[in-house]
Amino acid sequence: MRLLPGPLRRKNGNDKADGNGTDGNGRNGGNGNPDIPGALLVSRERDEAIVNGENGQGAKEQKALQRERIKEAATEVPATAIGWVDERTGLGPFARGFMFRKTPKGTNWFYTLGSASMFAFLSQAVTGVFLAMYYRPSADEAYTSIQHINNEVFAGELVRGMHRWGATVMVVLVFLHMGRTFFFGAYKYPRELNWIIGVVLVLLTLMMALTGYLLPFDQRSFWATVVAVNINASGPVIGPYLADFLRGGAEFGATTISRFYALHMLLVPGLIAALIGAHLYLVAKLGTTAPPWLKAEKKRDLAKEEI
Amino acid sequence: MPGAFEGETVTRRGLMTGGALAAGGIASAAFALPALGFALGPIFNNEEVNDEWQDVGAESDFNEQTYVAKVGTLVTNVGESGKTTVYIRKATPEDRSPSDKKGAKIMPYVAISTRCAHLGCPVRYVQASEKFICPCHGGVYGKDGSVDGGPPVRPLDRFYTKAERGRVYIGKRFSLNSKLERFPHPRDPSNHLDGLWEYLYPGRPST
């Protein structure tokens, strides 16, 4: 229990050393030295008494105690470092709230789909950054730069393959996550806003797939993009103007790839990152739902209260 | 208002608030409007489209019975990505369009664009059945480019043609409605042009 540094210590954890009525930060209210967490102070005095054999402890207890003291010493440096940051940013309560919040009874493997989607997005982001170091977004050079990545760059084909298959994996995970949320009824009160943010995220994911698809500029990319832009053009009145905006003109021209590249690299990932942040905040704040087949066992007085 | 002079209408607070909002608005507009113009610019200019006459071959290359495929340039500054295939056939008197004024000469050649009028896939001409077939969603056109079946919404676009000194030239692309009337501003695929539809899909400055 003493392994956790002061600011991250659980508020109502099972810390036996907190015998002196510490507050939430593990600090002793009446401690003369505010830098040293009160719990550590108390235990140190007790340990020294034991080590010095004052309480008549045997060799075994002394060895165990020495191990604990080494552990304490080892965690003291990171504890001080984290304490330093916490004192200057006030992030302790936030980090504690996020890491040690309770997930309801019955949380199972279905609930990992959300973070798996985010992980797939991070994988795409990282592989995307490496691809962007070699890719040239122009109609003449795009294809040859991709060939260069495939053939000459170290691990180029692997990174490009990871990016391409990562897109498939991300779409699959996002849809599975959406399905899980739907069937568990996790879009109902009070999580309606979270669902809306999630649907916008699905849409942005498909937009990433669409804009990224053009960048290798092979036959499949070109024609799939032509059809996608013309689908936009089919809307009455504003459709053709929207298609002009996407294409950068009436025909597929010099700036079309640049536009799609800017969308794919800058605008849409930025929106996705911001919305993932909002989505996670709501998840931490509202809590994840319990599986719908679990019913809370109501205490008898609670049931009486309801009637 | 308490503490106001005779005839005072705006408080100091109101003035400062309004002034701050106005200054903020001007600052935002100063960087947002040019950026917006930058992004929306291509909607309003048509410099990209190639509007010069292109030489596509000698008159003897073409005949009245079947289509010959030639390559033309739609956009000049992108190299190969700006080219397109055009199917060209020598015109017969049946190719007179309702847009041709009585007694006027008809265009000497029929130059049909390979851009499907449904969603833009590349159509191919099949000699045996004399039809244009689209590989994507099932569109089929007859010999003059009008729709025989499937989802395409209007006949295939054509190019203006002329013949000079034994050479054939193609010009800009134009669209047609089902009656084969000409619309000089070409529309995007999926844009209908029959009846009232032509007002839902008007000609754009970028074409």
Next chain:
Amino acid sequence: MNAREKEQYLREYHVLKGQGKPFFPYAVAKDSMMAVFVLFVIILMAALFGAELGPKADPTTTTYTPRPEWYFFFLFELLRVVKPPELVFLATIGIPTFCLVLLLLLPFIDRNPERHPLKRPIATLTGIAVILAMGYLTIEGALAGAPTEIELSTQPQYEAGRSVAASSGCLGCHRIGHNGNAGPGPELTEIGERLRAPAIRRTLLNPTAPMPSYRGLSEKNPQQFDELVQYLATLR
């Protein structure tokens, strides 16, 4: 959900949450294992299948068959299925936008406080129906082939006839196997059962409009015309 139902839910949730385990380390452990699994799958697929790069983009092609990525196949098949030209804008943007709006506003459309799938039959059945429909459209989209190829197993002596059929534009209006279009002509996958060779020959020479006549082929290249008729007669 009225105020009473909301309160009841929050109370129940509070109880269930109290009986749960802290996010760190229990859920984090599961999430980490799943993340490792996802990474493993991505790397495995990248190593096994590589990153294919087709031929360079060529706007002048007349032989290429455009197709989207697999996760857009359901939209692609929707565009193939909706044939009347007046309904094209419905298939391109009408139906997808409508479904998206429904999805977005789902928490406001579905006001049933029940969460258990068996206690909300409408929602559960609708969800399953949508998933099955999207799956069906995706599979059909994946199988839709080019209109210049016939992908049916053929005995070697009829291979020549099959290639004549594939290159004569029949698939523009007929379905043969999974390839081709479902209209305006009837499906020909089992035409050999309905018509014998002489009847097929007559139809090719003297068809009902808008089917074009193949008399030209029979005069210019009678051998190919015969091969075509013989091949069609074997389609059972």
